[in-house]
Amino acid sequence: MLDSSVPIAPPAPAALQAFVPSRRALFLAFLQIGVSAFGGALPWGRRILVEDRKWLDEREFAEIVTVCQAIPGPNMVNMAVFVGTRYHGIFGALIAFVGIVGVPLVILLLLNSVYHAFAHVPQVQSGMHGMAAVATAYMLYMSIKMGGPFWKRPWGLVLCAAAAALALFAHWHMALVLLVCGAVGVALSKRGDL
């Protein structure tokens, strides 16, 4: 990205290799990402890991994100496991995972109990219905944004509709939809149709 500040002297690769954040720093960095992440953690991950801490450069960050997308799981949690493993092995991965998930989990459970304490109030129910409607719209928006280049390919649209219909109307389980449609998708993509 162009907006990142250019370092005065690029650090030598050897220096980059040698730098290892402490376990405490690792935990705190991912805790910070976790609590700042409202509606999508990735922009915050980039800001904290690339711009503030400079543990990764722009290119590295983008490449790790692509790998995280190919592995099951939410991208930013996967990124936490990646960075944690790289610096401190499996223990580091656990530290980073707890860092990004732990405090937000506590906040959410508190919010949930506040919500349930007032759930009998009609206005709270009304507000929840309004929030749910907007959250559904946001999910639809995210799925369209995620689509990428396949929107312009007729086979991409057919496959997308087929996967939705099989899950929704034929009540196929996820695994079967992913297996069948995924195999078709990979074959189409190999032929250059996606």
Added chain:
Amino acid sequence: MKGSDQLVDMALLYFSLSFLCIGGTIPLVPDMHRFFVDTRGLMTTTEFAGYIALAQVAPGPNILYIALFGYHVAGIAGALTALTAISFAPFVMMVITTRMFTRLQQNPWREVVLRGLAPVTVGLMFAGCMVLTRGFADWRAWALAGVAFVVFMTTKLHPLWMIGAGAVVGVAFGM
């Protein structure tokens, strides 16, 4: 006891789903809905959608609504079980991937597989959205969702503001 049976079944559900959550967990929503609402009757569609909305207003990675489903079924133990089970496969696979990062970077199949899977994950996300609309009480919910969708598509407004506005609209119109 019945409650502990639900806990074990939920753990198994999320353990198996954890292998499948490519592109995040939102494409898994239809499967979760079937388990919690259709098959087990543990919650209503409105509650189900409400938890997703609640997690949306709170900070953190977007798997935490899964912890809320778990909490609904079996309290803190349920929340931790659900979260651990859904994170199992991604965690193990990421640890392994990190160690062979460079080799994977150069594999030409990576791009092919990602491109091939994209329409499928998006299709499943659509299915998830359709499942959630079953909880819409009347046309006003549809109208609100429609307006919100247009705003998301045309502006860069932060989703948090929109969800807050949704709560205000819901109260104002007694939805």
